[in-house]
Structures are given as C-alpha cells and as structure tokens.
Amino acid sequence: MKAYKFLRVGRVAPFSEVVWPEGGWVEAQGPLDPCRSGVHACRPRHLPYWLGEELWAVELAGDRIETDLQVVAERGRLQERVGAWDEDARRDFAAECVRRTADYAAAELREQGPDAATLAGYAEDAAGYAAAGDTAGAAFVAAHAAELHAPPGVSRPFEAERAEQARWLADRLGLSAADA
Amino acid sequence: MSELDVRCSTVADLGTLYLEDALPAAQRESYETHLVFCTDCVAFLADLRELRRRLRALPGDPLDPTERRRIVDAALDG
Numbered sequence: 001m002k003a004y005k006f007l008r009v010g011r012v013a014p015f016s017e018v019v020w021p022e023g024g025w026v027e028a029q030g031p032l033d034p035c036r037s038g039v040h041a042c043r044p045r046h047l048p049y050w051l052g053e054e055l056w057a058v059e060l061a062g063d064r065i066e067t068d069l070q071v072v073a074e075r076g077r078l079q080e081r082v083g084a085w086d087e088d089a090r091r092d093f094a095a096e097c098v099r100r101t102a103d104y105a106a107a108e109l110r111e112q113g114p115d116a117a118t119l120a121g122y123a124e125d126a127a128g129y130a131a132a133g134d135t136a137g138a139a140f141v142a143a144h145a146a147e148l149h150a151p152p153g154v155s156r157p158f159e160a161e162r163a164e165q166a167r168w169l170a171d172r173l174g175l176s177a178a179d180a
Numbered sequence: 181m182s183e184l185d186v187r188c189s190t191v192a193d194l195g196t197l198y199l200e201d202a203l204p205a206a207q208r209e210s211y212e213t214h215l216v217f218c219t220d221c222v223a224f225l226a227d228l229r230e231l232r233r234r235l236r237a238l239p240g241d242p243l244d245p246t247e248r249r250r251i252v253d254a255a256l257d258g
Contacts, residue, residue, distance in 0.1 A: 015212055035208040036201055049213045069209055129217075136217035 001060050003041035003071050004082070004175070006052030011078070013040075014052055025061075025075045032074065034067050039076035044175045046070055048143075048165040051136040055085035055173070084173040094130035096168055097138040100161070101126040104145040115148050122148070139165055186214040191221040195228045 007013060011020040015035075020026055032038040041058050042050055046069050062074025105119035122145045129137030139162075146154075146161035154160045169175070191214060197203050198211055215222050243251070 014216070034205045035212060036205065050216055052216070067205070067209060069213065134217070134219070140217040 001064070001071075001073075002079070002176075003043060003058050003060050003073075003076075004047060005041040005056050005058045005076075005078075006047075006050045007054045007056060009053045011054065011056075014050075015040075020056070020078055022078060025077045027075045028062075028073070032063060032065050032072050034065060034070065034072045038065070038072035038074065040070055040072055041076060042070045044170045045163065045166045047169050048139050048162045051139060055082040056080070057082060082173055082175075089172055090133070090135045091130075093165075093169065093172070094133075094135045094138040097135075097142040097165065098123065098126045098130050100164070101138075101142045101145045104142075104149040107151075108149045113149065119145055119149055186210050188214075188218060188221055188224075191215070191218070192224060195225055196232075199225070199229060199232065 005013075005020075007020060011022070012018070013020065018026065026039050028038040030037045034040075039058075039060065041060055047055075049069050057079040058076045059079050060071060060073035060076045064071055064073040066072075101119070102123040105116060105123045108119050109116040122141050126138045126141040126145075129135075129141060142165065143158050143161040146157040150157040151160070191198075191211065194203060194207075194211065198208065201208075203211060215225070
C-alpha cells in the first residue's frame, strides 16, 4: 500500500533515528508492535500528528497493523519525496493554524463564552510557534483551541480540528483522496 | 490516553517507562505525538537517556564493604 512518512532532514526517522535508504527496503525487526517494532508510516488523515521536515511517499508491504494514528508494516521503502512540503507550505500551514486558532477565539468572544481570553492567548501562542518555524506546535495549539471552543455539533473537536488540518495538507500537497 | 491527555508532566513521569519500552502501545503512540511538537520534552528525554547511559557505565559497586560502613557511620554520626 502507499503511505506517507515524515522524516528529519537527511531521511532520519524521528524516533528510531534510522536513516532511510533512498532505494531498498527497511525491514521490521521482530513481530509488529506499534511504536515499538515495525516500519511506521501514516495515511494522509494522520499527517498533522507527525509533522516533520521531510515528507516522503512510501510503499509498505507484508503484514501490517493500523492504529488510529498510523500504519505499521513489515517492510517499507521510500518512493519519492513530496516536494510540495517545502518551506512555503510549512509556513502557510502554520499560518493557517494560527488563523484557525484566532477564529476559535473570536467565536468564543462573539458567543460571550468564558474562555475568550484563554483562547486569545492560544492564538498568540500559535503565532509564536509559527513565527519560530514550529509548524507542529502551531498545529497542536489549534487542535487544543478547538477542544476549548467546541464548534456546534462536533463531538470530538480535537480530532475534528486535526481532520481539518489533514484536509488542508492533502489539498495543498496534492495527495490522493484514495490514500486517505 | 489521547494525544490531548499527554502533558509535559506526563512525559516527565513516564520518561523511564518510555525509554524502557514499557508503555502500552496506545499510550506510547500518544506519548510520541507529544514529542512531535514539544521540543522541551524532546530535550528532557535526551537528557534522561544520557543520564541512564552514564549510570549504566558506572562500575557495579566501587566501594568495598568496610569503606561503605565507614562512610555510613560517619554520616550517621553527623
């Protein structure tokens, strides 16, 4: 199956610190066990949870396990780097997260909710992360803001905000809806 | 435990369990999503990892029993 993986600069896996080869397979060591053993990647809907510097399309093969946030497989290999995830896209995504956080704050203020000041602080936090180039931080703050100002009819606002972020990323990066 | 439940204090409390691969899978997954955006916690874990490495590099017991007794007695005597 096709999936995606965020890596640090130089194709370094963020937790195992394995350097992925540009060709050839990376193999799991031992039985699959999410976050412990196996080749970890994600679907487009999981992307906001794993943001990093480099985004790669990967091919996964063999047995696999899917969790709420990722896919773990027996082996995987890099197919191609998603070039659209560049400095401009990272900056624009962070700005989008700041805007969304500010929107939650404004909505809370309009509705005279008790958390308007807190949410305004979140908007400032998100802007601070974005200005520092910390895209993942800005995205998390937006999701946390959604939790505080749950949009009407949304039962799991944190996850709903993450889903919106995933849609933005998929659109911007041209990722196929079939992979979602 | 959801992603939202993992706070910096949780990362500190569960750091050793995380490094020893002793967290349940779902908890470990949430834990790692926190590390994606929290550079302070990443730095904390790096320090903890280094501390554990240094402790493991220490000799098993550098004191002989007589010397240990002398130090303990001196401490107890104030």
